[in-house]
Amino acid sequence: MSNKTMTLTDNVSGDSWDLPVLDGSTGPSVVDVRKLYAETGHFTYDPGFTSTGSCESKITYIDGDAGILMHRGYRIEELAENSDFMEVCYLLLHGELPTADEKTGFETAITYHTMVHEQLNYLYRGFRRDAHPMAVMVGVVGALSAFYHDSTDINDPHQRMVASHRLIAKMPTIAAWAYKYSVGQPFMYPRNDLSYAENFLQMTFGVPAEPYKPNPVLSKAMDRIFILHADHEQNASTSTVRIAGSSGANPFACIAAGIASLWGPAHGGANEAVLNMLQQIGHKDRIPEFVRRAKDKDDPFRLMGFGHRVYKNYDPRAKVMQKSCHEVLGELGLDDPLLELAVELERIALEDDYFVDKKLFPNVDFYSGIILKAMGFPTSMFTVLFALARTVGWVAQWKEMIEDPSQRISRPRQLYTGETERAYVPIDKR
Ligand code: SDX
Numbered sequence: 001m002s003n004k005t006m007t008l009t010d011n012v013s014g015d016s017w018d019l020p021v022l023d024g025s026t027g028p029s030v031v032d033v034r035k036l037y038a039e040t041g042h043f044t045y046d047p048g049f050t051s052t053g054s055c056e057s058k059i060t061y062i063d064g065d066a067g068i069l070m071h072r073g074y075r076i077e078e079l080a081e082n083s084d085f086m087e088v089c090y091l092l093l094h095g096e097l098p099t100a101d102e103k104t105g106f107e108t109a110i111t112y113h114t115m116v117h118e119q120l121n122y123l124y125r126g127f128r129r130d131a132h133p134m135a136v137m138v139g140v141v142g143a144l145s146a147f148y149h150d151s152t153d154i155n156d157p158h159q160r161m162v163a164s165h166r167l168i169a170k171m172p173t174i175a176a177w178a179y180k181y182s183v184g185q186p187f188m189y190p191r192n193d194l195s196y197a198e199n200f201l202q203m204t205f206g207v208p209a210e211p212y213k214p215n216p217v218l219s220k221a222m223d224r225i226f227i228l229h230a231d232h233e234q235n236a237s238t239s240t241v242r243i244a245g246s247s248g249a250n251p252f253a254c255i256a257a258g259i260a261s262l263w264g265p266a267h268g269g270a271n272e273a274v275l276n277m278l279q280q281i282g283h284k285d286r287i288p289e290f291v292r293r294a295k296d297k298d299d300p301f302r303l304m305g306f307g308h309r310v311y312k313n314y315d316p317r318a319k320v321m322q323k324s325c326h327e328v329l330g331e332l333g334l335d336d337p338l339l340e341l342a343v344e345l346e347r348i349a350l351e352d353d354y355f356v357d358k359k360l361f362p363n364v365d366f367y368s369g370i371i372l373k374a375m376g377f378p379t380s381m382f383t384v385l386f387a388l389a390r391t392v393g394w395v396a397q398w399k400e401m402i403e404d405p406s407q408r409i410s411r412p413r414q415l416y417t418g419e420t421e422r423a424y425v426p427i428d429k430r
Contacts, residue, residue: 006031008040015040027061028053043413049234050309055242056404059092059396060233067313067361071231072096080320085226085389086110086196089168092231092396107196113169114190114199117147120174124181133178133384134263140174141167142256152250154402163251164395171388172196176203179381188212197223200388205376217331218375221324225371228317228364229386231393233310237262241394242401246410251398258394259387265304268365268390271382274305275338275369284344291345295354303349305366312359321367328371339370 004021017039020032030053033044046052061070069076072091079088083097090098090106098106123143127136144166145152151163177187180203188203198214201222206212232238240261244254262268281290293301308315329336346362349355372382401407 004029008036010040024056027063037413043415045415049239054234054239054410055401056406057234057397057400058095059400060231060393062233062310064308064310064312067311067316069232069316076228076316077320080224080227083227084195085223085230088227088230089392092392093164093399109165110169110196111190111192113166114173114192116144116170116173120144120147121177121187124177127181129182129184131182133175133182133380134259134269134387136178136181137174137384137387138256138259138263140178141171141259142253144170145250145252148252152252154245154248154250157403160251160399160402164399167251167255167395168392171391172200173203175381175384175388176200178384179204179378182378182380195219195223197226215331217327221328221371221375224320224324225368225385226389228320228368229389231390231396234397235309236264236267237390238394238397241398243410245398245401246407251395254398255391255394258390262387262390263383268383268386270304270363270365271369271372271386272379274342274365275373275379275382277304278338278341278345278369281341281345284341287341287345287348291349291352295352303345303355303360305362305369306349306355307358307360308363311361311363314361315363317364318362318366321364321371325367325371325374328374332374334374336370336374338373342367342370 004023005018006021007016007018009016017036019036021029022032023029037043044052059072061073062068071079071088072095074083074091074097079091083091086107087098087103089110090103094102120140120143123140124136127139148163148166151159151166153159173190180187186208188206188208190199191202194202194214198219201214201219202212234242237258241254241258244257245251249257265273277290281287290301291303293299294303294306325339328334329339346366350361354360368386369379369382372385373379377385
């Protein structure tokens with residue numbers, strides 16, 4: 001604990017207060033304002049939390065200016081190149097890379113939790129076949145708390161770990177079934193002889209009529225996409241999970257809240273929005289028109305897949321995603337005009353002063369939609385895959401919050417600008 005402080009001075013009363021400054025292991029220090037209201041009668045004010053640290057965490061570090069993303073100290077580029085999703089899940093949950101035995105034990109625990117209660121099967125039939133799969137995910141994941149009462153006591157470390165394993169393990173099954181239901185195909189059950197990514201692809205694209213043969217390039221690309229989406233500090237959906245969990249809500253309900261938040265087009269829904277945007281642009285001759293609209297303050301149109309609250313440099317995930325994009329399209333022998341359009345849009349945007357000055361670079365969502373489309377996923381499934389991968393990050397951050405001895409319910413205050421007190425007026429006097 002440093003003894004650094006920052007002094008706050010009221011220029012009317014002349015009062016001043018010394019606020020403690022806390023240093024992390026790296027990155028910006030924080031001004032500790034926990035006692036500010038008690039000492040000054042003032043709240044801080046930071047809608048959108050652009051300058052607010054909501055918690056202490058050891059899981060993920062982002063340096064937005066340098067374009068750095070690390071999980072437990074390991075750079076995302078190294079994890080994407082050398083690790084696999086199960087190992088990254090273990091790292092996020094436990095803080096260290098697993099030994100070979102630890103990894104085998106973890107993979108076995110996950111593999112043997114991939115099936116869901118058979119009654120859940122009936123839940124899907126309550127939805128219309130054309131329901132958006134994200135609506136199905138919010139509903140079905142929220143319903144898990146009705147089936148797994150033996151892992152909802154958040155104060156029991158064993159139940160917390162079981163709930164964590166169940167959520168990570170069951171999301172591929174639930175997500176694949178959301179897709180199967182939308183296309184009217186029979187649900188495929190998990191297979192214990194396949195890897196996490198292979199199993200998900202098998203449940204999604206396999207059919208009972210013939211054996212499923214995993215494609216190693218597509219499985220590796222799927223696994224890498226899961227790694228790139230696993231966690232990302234205190235983003236909107238993770239903060240949603242933390243706030244929901246701070247009330248003591250069960251983990252299944254918290255993750256359902258995270259899925260709901262991720263769905264927004266400004267957040268995880270952007271990958272779907274990017275593909276819709278590229279299809280709307282249609283041809284590179286129309287790019288200048290859309291870049292112009294994106295710069296027009298009176299036009300709500302934004303270049304989806306560009307910009308980020310934290311990254312004011314290239315999102316390191318976007319670079320890995322672009323590389324995977326070329327690999328997958330090469331493997332499939334596809335020559336997707338949307339990829340050419342995306343590369344041209346990126347080039348034009350990054351030469352435009354508006355995007356350069358505002359440091360609006362491609363983010364993780366810019367290329368992911370093109371890969372997923374090439375792999376056969378409908379656009380409506382893109383954010384479902386993001387939610388599937390981010391579940392481990394939500395769960396790891398939820399666990400960290402629950403296990404933080406200083407944890408208390410999250411209850412922000414406000415700047416009130418509404419009516420001051422006034423007397424009730426009977427309706428015949430209004
Ligand atoms: C994800 O937080 C995370 O970590 C999220 C995520 C994760 O892994 O969890 O990384 C995943 O959500 C990635 C972001 C995906 N969203 C999009 O691609 C949607 C398009 N991007 C924008 O909606 C926007 O850039 C945000 C939401 C991503 C960031 O919004 P901010 O930080 O609130 O920035 P802002 O809206 O205040 O924009 C700053 C300026 C504004 O202009 P001025 O008012 O200053 O003149 O940049 C402009 C904006 O108009 N701007 C854009 C733009 N993004 C910002 N202009 C055109 N096109 C864009 N995409």
